[in-house]
Amino acid sequence: MKNNARHLMLSALAMLSLAGCGKPPEPSASTPTPASSPGSSPAAAAATPAPQAEEKKLNIFCWSEYIPQDVIDAFSKETGIQVSVENYASNEEMLAKLLAGGGSYDLIQPSEYAIEGLIAENLLVPIDHALIPNLKNIAPEFLNMSFDPGNKYTVPYMAGTVGIVVNTELVKDEITGFNDVFQDKYKKNIVVLDDAREIVTWAMLSQGIPVNDVTDENLEKVKPTVAKWVQLVKVYDSDSPKTALLNGDVALGVVWGGEGALLLNADKKFKWVMPKEGTHLFIDSLAIPKIAKHPTNAQQFMNFILRPDISVKMSDAFPYLNPNAAARPLLTKEQQENPASFPSAEQISKMQTFKDIGGQATKVDELVTSLKAE
Amino acid sequence: MAGISAAAADLGASAYKRRPSWVAWLVFAPLAAWLILFVIVPTLTLVALSFGEQRGLGTVEFTFTLENYQRAFNWTWLKVFWTSIWYALLTTGICMVIGYPVAYYIGRSPENMRNMLLTLVMIPFWTSFLIRTYAWITILSKEGLINSFLVAARIVPEPITILYTPFAAVLGLVYNYLPFMILPIYTSVERLDNAMIEAAYDLGARPVRAFSQIIIPLTSPGIVAGALLVFVPSIAMFAITNLMGGGDPPTIGEVIYKQFTSGRAQPFGAALGTLLLLIFIFTLWIGRRRSEE
Known part of the structure; x- marks a missing residue:
């Protein structure tokens, strides 16, 4: 016990000393550089930090289970560039590591709202469109998005949506939207994503509130809905929500499109429903952080994954919404017609993408956790 | 003479006593380094962090807030x-x-x-x-x-x-x-x-x-x-x-x-x-x- 007491004292001391050196100056924040001003050419900006001859290395910091190993191997084989990969499980984890200044990443894979924040904080390097001619393969509806107008910093990797999976052997009624899923008769028969913002978003959509209006007032408004819903949910799982559906432990699920697509491939009894209340579209992109030591290699990789034959490999492994229009015809008929992977153009046009909600994320988390704990 | 030899013996004894403590320190050093790096430093970081406030994308400012x-x-x-x-x-x-x-x-x-x-x-x-x-x-x-x-x-x-x-x-x-x-x-x-x-x-x-x-x-x-x-x-x-x-x-x-x-x-x-x-x-x-x- 004496040791413990000593540890405590030591910790208190070091805490004080740590606090003394707190508040580091943050010159990067809110000081716009010429590179981010709309007038300057992206090519010139990208050339500045990148020396002509880069060593043949590329450090990728990406989502786990998202870039197939055979794509990385093919890139290394073709270019002789040695790729090392580090994974994260959430945008926030990636941002935290990036902001902490650790690691030397050349390529990151942020989602739309994270890109918005990264650009605002001036943490990304503009890309040179001359080095990425394959960007033309991307369907226009995934380019020039509000989070990165003109695709100055990012190229789309994969997109996707959230929808409903119904086990038609167990659920005979017609399910058309969130309000049909969260009914008392399906109590403890539902799997949802273990993600507070998702759950709150669905509740907002069910009341006709746009997905990015996460105000205190709207959170108060959806609170009773979320309270009712969490009582009905049996499983919270963001990593593999398909498991509970596949094993028959639940009859309904609100899951990622890619997970839905795998379920539809696994068994005809599963049906995909786009919620009539609406849903949101996510786009995960590739971007180059300011700390990158190999930005040219990173752009070579961007161009590589935009090639149709490579993009097909990505769809084979992870059946999300592939934004690559040139790759679409190369997919099998079954892949192309999977409604969980590929919503119709009309459906996509109605979907909104998430904007950065900053500190409101904490309130969203507390709202859902407190209702779950009841 | 007796005094000197006693002192020498004493010196010898204390030197003899000190030597295993050096060895002990050497043996202990990796453990101590491990404890400091993987137990004490992370614990202190955690405690220090708990008095901060999160800003923007994920930076933490130490504001000594309770x-x-x-x-x-x-x-x-x-x-x-x-x-x-x-x-x-x-x-x-x-x-x-x-x-x-x-x-x-x-x-x-x-x-x-x-x-x-x-x-x-x-x-x-x-x-x-x-x-x-x-x-x-x-x-x-x-x-x-x-x-x-x-x-x-x-x-x-x-x-x-x-x-x-x-x-x-x-x-x-x-x-x-x-x-x-x-x-x-x-x-x-x-x-x-x-x-x-x-x-x-x-x-x-x-x-x-x-x-x-x-x-x-x-x-x-x-x-x-x-x-x-x-x-x-x-x-x-x-x-x-x-x-x-x-x-x-x-x-x-x-x-x-x-x-x-x-x-x-x-x-x-x-x-x-x-x-x-x-x-x-x-x-x-x-x-x-x-x-x-």
């Missing part, structure tokens, strides 16, 4: 703490009831059997616990092994719900931590002096009395060590409770994890983590007192 602790003493988070402590207490209790007889049996069996039995206890550690947890999912699910058997044998008309319940969560915890209870109790049982038990019987004690007044007190260091080894890690374990319990109700490990990620409240997560650390220290202190008694 806000995070004020926020932590709220019904929501206390309930989450309570769920985790309750799960851990149940797990420890069940592990003790199952683990004690097993450890006792192994400790009292012939020596050539002991190693084999101990190996059997250790075998699950050769596989990742995540894989073993996924195996439980295939056993407990509605279309899993147990339900298939129950339905085929017509014991139940339709599959029963086992997976994704608090029962499944505690089952997973017990399964995972049982060896941590068995091994320390086994060590105590192995050291048990047979003469003491025989003496108890010679003095007229019945088996129940011999067990409760002789065997239990003599093996109590093992019981306390086992209880700590099970209780402490099962409070914060959230992979098993999420995978087998379905993440409902939320447990403290999961809630802390979320503060560092989607909740965007690293300092608040650090404050919850510090409180958890205080619970651990308190538990260890209780355990220490118990074993000293």
